[in-house]
Amino acid sequence: AGSSGTVTPDGLRSNAFDLLTRAGGEEFNVRVQYQQAEVTAFQINPPIVNNIDRIPLERKQLNGVNDFLASFIRKGEVGRSLCDYRAKIFTGIERFDLNFSFAKDDVATSKRTGYQGPVVLCNIKYKPIAGHYTTSELTNSLAQDDRILIWFAPLGETGYAIPYRVLLTTSMGDLSMVLTGLN
Numbered sequence: 001a002g003s004s005g006t007v008t009p010d011g012l013r014s015n016a017f018d019l020l021t022r023a024g025g026e027e028f029n030v031r032v033q034y035q036q037a038e039v040t041a042f043q044i045n046p047p048i049v050n051n052i053d054r055i056p057l058e059r060k061q062l063n064g065v066n067d068f069l070a071s072f073i074r075k076g077e078v079g080r081s082l083c084d085y086r087a088k089i090f091t092g093i094e095r096f097d098l099n100f101s102f103a104k105d106d107v108a109t110s111k112r113t114g115y116q117g118p119v120v121l122c123n124i125k126y127k128p129i130a131g132h133y134t135t136s137e138l139t140n141s142l143a144q145d146d147r148i149l150i151w152f153a154p155l156g157e158t159g160y161a162i163p164y165r166v167l168l169t170t171s172m173g174d175l176s177m178v179l180t181g182l183n
Helices: 137-144
Strands: 002-008 011-023 026-035 038-045 085-090 095-108 117-130 148-154 160-170 173-178
Touching: 095 148, 117 137, 117 160, 137 160
Parallel strands: none
Antiparallel strands: 002 011, 011 026, 026 038, 085 095, 095 117, 117 148, 148 160, 160 173
16 A cells, blocks of 8 residues: 655645555555545556445545545644544545544553554544445444544654554454554
């Protein structure tokens, strides 16, 4: 995955997002171009086959959006206000919102991780908009899940915060990702 863009007073704004997935000897590539938070072009290779279960994308849903990576690098101090946020995301395939809300101030203490110090815990509510399949177990599970959590940590003295830990419930159990190193 790759993201490039510009710094704005509100945070990062994507100009380009690329995602390459390799599985079973096959490649799947997504490229999205943005300008001023508006999608100007996107390409999926190989193309997705539309069927009656896929919610179609509308042009108006591609305004005021950002990419998935840039949406998680937040400008601001680690605290309650960092969680007062709605990310409008377009991945090249799906358009969805992530509504963040404050859960609590916390402290990362584990010596096994890449950071120890103050963090803020936010709840996330996933809201699918378009491009997803109505029959997708993952999409439906995420939309109904009340346990999508993200802890943000400061990125040094930059005035930005990045994900320190993410936890979400899946049909096979909890999925947890944690920052293990930072240079």
